[in-house]
Amino acid sequence: MSKAKVGIVVFPGSNCDHDAYNVFKNILNTDTEFLWHKEGSTGDRNIIVLPGGFSYGDYLRCGAIAGQSNVIREVVRFAGNGGIVIGICNGFQVLCETGLLPGVLMKNENIKFICRTVTLKVENNKSIFTSLYGIKEEINIPIAHGEGNYYCDDETLTGLIGNNQILFTYTDNPNGSVHNIAGIQNIKRNVLGLMPHPERASDEILGSKDGRRLFESVIESVL
């Protein structure tokens, strides 16, 4: 059994928490627990997942209120100590609001909520999140968001490119993100944020299991 101990954070309004739990617990047989947003500690967990959804109703800005919650203060400390954090969709928005990842997710360029499977390109497979993918491999993963339009200033973008922080790009940009960005890691390489939902593409019965290797890569990294 892997040494991975996964904590799935649950905010009021999270709605992909059970999908993420199912992948780690039932498909990958990993020690997995939910962490309620009021928790003052990440406990013995060594992988933290911020799931998709609409934390606190996306009031003010998506991810803004969640970014100030008890558990997130602990997640920021956890990440600062090198702990592995994965933010999916709303979780990516939360990570940007906390400053663990640079930039911001704005309203989609076409102002529509987009829910469909898209093709991503793996831009860097030398990360703990993508080690089981091929470089430039194309994978099919669903997106479901109204605010996935990644934006950062030119200087930040140059840094993301230069430091190989861009892990996934869209082959056909659905939302207006700069540089077709779908997912990035932090400079320390222990925090990932991505808009697409790999947890919805981890079981063949759901149409694609291209997302499963992301979670397997991470679990392998803590063996």
Next chain:
Amino acid sequence: MYKSRIRITIRKTILDPQGKAVEHSLKSHGFDLITDTRIGKYIELTIDTGSKDEAERISKEACSRLLANPVMEDYVIETEEVK
């Protein structure tokens, strides 16, 4: 007691797709002289202090720490005394 009225807008250098869509709709209603439309947020804060300086300082701190995201938004604060 002071009241701060805060207007938050998407930075001028960033495309505001919502404003653009509304502008197209305005044009279709015949508002040909409207050349730019930008959509933002309006927030009112009532602040329990006797000092305008303090009310302004608190409002600014609230904006920088939570109410606005400096990566994409600008804000304007107007503070006045209320009874």
